[in-house]
Amino acid sequence: MAGGGTTVRLGPVERAAALAKLAATEHEVLVVGGGIVGAGVALDAATRGLSAGLVEARDFGSGTSSRSSKLIHGGLRYLEQLNIGLVREALGERSLLLQRIAPHLVRPVSFLFPFTHHVWERAYVGAGVTAYDLLGFSLGHTRGLPGHRQLTRRAALQLAPALRRSALTGALVYWDAQVDDARYVMTLVRTAASYGAHVASRTQVTGFLREGERVTGVRAIDLESGTTLEIRAQQVVNATGVWTDDIQAMVGGRGSINVRASKGIHLVVPRDRIQSGTGIILRTAVSVLFVIPWGRHWIIGTTDTDWSLDKAHPAASRTDIDYVLDQVNGILAVPLTRDDVEGVYAGLRPLLAGESESTSKLSREHTVAHPVPGLVLIAGGKYTTYRLMARDAVDAVAHGLDGRVAPSCTDAVPLAGADGYVALWNARYTLARSSGLHVARIEHLLHRYGSLVGEIIDLITAEPSLGRPLDGADDYLRAEVVYAASHEGARHLDDVLARRTHISIETWDRGVSVAQEAAELMAGPMRWKSRQVAREVEHYRARIAAERASQDAGTDQDADAISLGAPDIVPVMGNGAVNG
Ligand SMILES: Cc1cc2nc3c(=O)[nH]c(=O)nc-3n(C[C@H](O)[C@H](O)[C@H](O)COP(=O)(O)OP(=O)(O)OC[C@H]3O[C@@H](n4cnc5c(N)ncnc54)[C@H](O)[C@@H]3O)c2cc1C
Numbered sequence: 001m002a003g004g005g006t007t008v009r010l011g012p013v014e015r016a017a018a019l020a021k022l023a024a025t026e027h028e029v030l031v032v033g034g035g036i037v038g039a040g041v042a043l044d045a046a047t048r049g050l051s052a053g054l055v056e057a058r059d060f061g062s063g064t065s066s067r068s069s070k071l072i073h074g075g076l077r078y079l080e081q082l083n084i085g086l087v088r089e090a091l092g093e094r095s096l097l098l099q100r101i102a103p104h105l106v107r108p109v110s111f112l113f114p115f116t117h118h119v120w121e122r123a124y125v126g127a128g129v130t131a132y133d134l135l136g137f138s139l140g141h142t143r144g145l146p147g148h149r150q151l152t153r154r155a156a157l158q159l160a161p162a163l164r165r166s167a168l169t170g171a172l173v174y175w176d177a178q179v180d181d182a183r184y185v186m187t188l189v190r191t192a193a194s195y196g197a198h199v200a201s202r203t204q205v206t207g208f209l210r211e212g213e214r215v216t217g218v219r220a221i222d223l224e225s226g227t228t229l230e231i232r233a234q235q236v237v238n239a240t241g242v243w244t245d246d247i248q249a250m251v252g253g254r255g256s257i258n259v260r261a262s263k264g265i266h267l268v269v270p271r272d273r274i275q276s277g278t279g280i281i282l283r284t285a286v287s288v289l290f291v292i293p294w295g296r297h298w299i300i301g302t303t304d305t306d307w308s309l310d311k312a313h314p315a316a317s318r319t320d321i322d323y324v325l326d327q328v329n330g331i332l333a334v335p336l337t338r339d340d341v342e343g344v345y346a347g348l349r350p351l352l353a354g355e356s357e358s359t360s361k362l363s364r365e366h367t368v369a370h371p372v373p374g375l376v377l378i379a380g381g382k383y384t385t386y387r388l389m390a391r392d393a394v395d396a397v398a399h400g401l402d403g404r405v406a407p408s409c410t411d412a413v414p415l416a417g418a419d420g421y422v423a424l425w426n427a428r429y430t431l432a433r434s435s436g437l438h439v440a441r442i443e444h445l446l447h448r449y450g451s452l453v454g455e456i457i458d459l460i461t462a463e464p465s466l467g468r469p470l471d472g473a474d475d476y477l478r479a480e481v482v483y484a485a486s487h488e489g490a491r492h493l494d495d496v497l498a499r500r501t502h503i504s505i506e507t508w509d510r511g512v513s514v515a516q517e518a519a520e521l522m523a524g525p526m527r528w529k530s531r532q533v534a535r536e537v538e539h540y541r542a543r544i545a546a547e548r549a550s551q552d553a554g555t556d557q558d559a560d561a562i563s564l565g566a567p568d569i570v571p572v573m574g575n576g577a578v579n580g
Pocket of ligand 1: 032033034037038055056057059061062066067069070071072203205206240241243263265346380384385
């Protein structure tokens with residue numbers, strides 16, 4: 001790929017080499033946190049010519065950045081709040097991501113907005129969506145999406161027969177974009193590594209190195225081996241989302257940014273449970289609810305409630321699930337029940353805390369702070385605008401570095417798999433013939449790997465049994481599990497079943513029956529003995545059992561207590577982190 005030559009692997013050997021480099025040399029920038037923001041900062045820094053490192057305590061993207069609504073959007077809701085600048089900026093990013101930066105991972109999606117009142121609502125919402133469409137022409141980019149259109153009730157019911165006739169008087173359909181959020185983060189990390197960043201997951205920062213007031217690096221622990229290391233850096237960027245306050249506590253003194261967590265849950269149901277040729281957006285009393293097409297499924301969400309319990313595994317309670325079902329059933333002719341729910345996931349929004357405001361109203365905008373020399377904090381924002389957050393954080397870094405730093409250029413840096421993607425998509429029938437895979441399979445692979453699809457096909461050519469679908473999760477090939485471990489930084493079974501694939505929310509048994517096969521496939525690249533394979537399977541099954549049980553609990557407290565009953569396979573250190 002451009003600049004990096006080829007797209008590097010993120011396998012066990014590369015992780016060990018990255019950790020060795022991080023310990024051995026002072027970097028100009030060290031990023032703490034491998035969610036969308038931290039990964040974006042690492043790429044921004046590396047492509048400005050800075051030596052960059054990134055450490056993530058768990059798996060890349062395993063915090064909020066794999067638990068979102070998976071939309072790249074301006075947010076119609078912010079337009080209603082007249083936050084025009086925010087919407088315009090986000091829509092500019094939407095065009096860039098769709099057309100240049102990651103056309104394989106970010107794709108158009110349409111939403112039907114049902115009207116429940118006659119004339120005024122059509123005029124009011126129509127005007128808002130017209131403005132949304134017009135703002136989409138931003139920063140000199142075309143929008144890359146069709147404009148909205150108004151529908152009569154009859155036309156709306158033809159497009160979405162699942163809707164109850166009495167639930168709408170008419171509708172409009174508009175276009176936005178959606179993303180595989182977890183894969184995007186991993187791809188961003190891989191791209192940053194291809195431009196020279198040294199990246200390591202399962203490496204937790206436990207304290208700061210200081211010279212007087214100045215931060216000169218971090219103390220960290222490689223959670224896989226238990227080895228501690230000191231990583232020296234001229235500037236440390238903290239991008240730990242809802243963990244921001246914990247990191248600030250390590251620096252001592254009062255935090256300059258306060259981040260609070262708001263929980264949002266989503267349900268996954270099979271596609272055939274809702275007959276509709278488009279996604280749907282509904283207004284609720286406090287916010288909006290999306291019904292989003294997702295392969296052979298729908299994702300439905302979300303909620304917005306305060307959360308102050310375990311941040312690594314926010315639990316969805318029965319109350320959350322019933323709320324989402326109630327809201328969506330308000331418009332469906334055939335209501336959904338809990339038996340229709342295949343998967344559930346919960347995430348925590350990192351909101352910049354204000355005084356006693358309800359969480360839905362807190363700002364989604366971001367803040368950059370420089371509380372002490374050598375440390376930059378970046379927090380807030382949303383997935384869609386990660387690139388701008390990263391740019392602003394590295395601008396603050398540049399301020400703290402001697403010498404001149406080039407301006408951000410990530411608007412011109414396609415992610416791994418983007419270059420050549422469109423041509424390969426156009427040639428997908430030829431690719432299907434030459435590889436022996438069905439064209440539907442090739443399309444699925446192109447959406448996941450873009451122009452790196454050849455690396456998957458090469459694995460299958462070398463070992464044809466890898467071309468078989470996984471038994472019990474046949475959307476995915478066995479080769480994809482091997483590749484996740486050898487090239488995509490997956491280190492444990494949960495990384496593969498929850499984030500490199502989405503088997504944990506897309507199958508009725510949440511991946512329990514495929515766990516053994518997947519762990520055995522990972523064993524090759526990870527060099528696991530049979531004891532480790534058994535341990536991985538046992539941990540995964542225990543976590544799924546705990547999650548299922550927590551989803552029957554009535555309150556957040558009960559759900560959290562049950563969820564905490566299943567320990568992580570690589571536990572992070574407690575809050576008794578060492579202060580530097
Ligand atoms: C329900 C929900 C729906 C959403 N939907 C959308 C949407 O549709 N579109 C949109 O644009 N935005 C959406 N968002 C917002 C968006 O998902 C978040 O703003 C974004 O993912 C936050 O990314 P982050 O990198 O700041 O945090 P995270 O992804 O949480 O990353 C922080 C990382 O820091 C790591 N970390 C913590 N402590 C340490 C340590 N000591 N050492 C090393 N690493 C550490 C964590 O393990 C974690 O991986 C949604 C959010 C939620 C909750």
